[in-house]
Amino acid sequence: MEVHVRGVEGLEYVLAAGQRVADLALSRRRLYYILLRARGDGVVLGLYGSLADEAGVVGIYRRITGGRPAYVEHDTYYLAVALPGARKLESLAPKALELERCSKGVVGFTLLGETGFLELFADSDPLQCLLEVFNARPGGRLSLSPSVLAETAQLYASPSWRLYKYNPATAEAAAYRGSYWVKASIEVTDGYVTGVWLSGVFYAAPPMEPFSILETIRGTRFDELVLSNAELAVDYRVELWGVTRDDFKNVLRSLHEKAGEKYFTVPD
The missing domain is CATH 3.30.930.10 (Bira Bifunctional Protein; Domain 2)
Structure with missing residues (x-):
């Protein structure tokens, strides 16, 4: 109609x-x-x-x-x-x-x-x-x-x-699959993730879930447990097309490696 x-x-x-x-x-x-x-x-x-x-x-x-x-x-x-x-x-x-x-x-x-x-x-x-x-x-x-x-x-x-604007911040990672791609970055301040950004050309359902999953990292020390929980959320909470769940999880892992636990131990 x-x-x-x-x-x-x-x-x-x-x-x-x-x-x-x-x-x-x-x-x-x-x-x-x-x-x-x-x-x-x-x-x-x-x-x-x-x-x-x-x-x-x-x-x-x-x-x-x-x-x-x-x-x-x-x-x-x-x-x-x-x-x-x-x-x-x-x-x-x-x-x-x-x-x-x-x-x-x-x-x-x-x-x-x-x-x-x-x-x-x-x-x-x-x-x-x-x-x-x-x-x-x-x-x-x-x-x-x-x-x-x-x-x-x-x-x-x-x-x-x-007024949303992507920010490369402390660490950035991306995954590409043909003409589709996903890119994310995090900002780390005093050992805690204080900002997250997401961009890309792909499709998702539920539509806001990729950003919501990335938001779960904000306010944490991005350790192995936080990474594991985010990966589980990708597996069970979101469907992607253009890029895959593994692509999104690889971005999360790369962010952890680039701005991982070395940032989360604050000097005395």
Whole structure:
């Protein structure tokens, strides 16, 4: 079913409309999509990415759907699709990447529970690609007022979503798999991890879990026990596509080796 919103302006409202599509699919258990024009300049990046201009001004939106950077200009098409019954990223990925190829756009995807969520930014109308890839027919329309998006739009316009910036810090490690990669760094102060950063081009479900796992290291002395617990969390709490769980664990191990116990013994 198509979701329709009149008079949406600004990139933050477009992204909020995509979130509303996900909410509807979660509650009503049927496919919903919305197709809008992103009427505002900005940059929508993949998982935990950031970009600064020549003056050092960061103008980004940190997205949960992951993937490659998408540079959004005035009147860029934005498509959000949410479909229930998706249990694995590996089953969602072929559809998402086929949609990306067909539309010549940039796609991000994740799982919200057992609902697949895809976002696409493209220069041309991707509706026909959507119908072909998902073997769907246009039919049914649900109209929403822009006022129902206001609260979520404020979130997407807030500094917590727009000002994330990766920092190489004390130690940095990365793993590459073809065109996909994951990179992380930690800052160590007086023997304790005081900062963590994550970047990369990959997809994850639950979408924030890679960063949440890295956050468990913050405030600790990054010893063997902390490393082991983080590796277990990767095995049992997150699904990755593009990079593997082993890639993510190798990054954690490399961080431990580069800024490990030698930093955690504070001189008397």
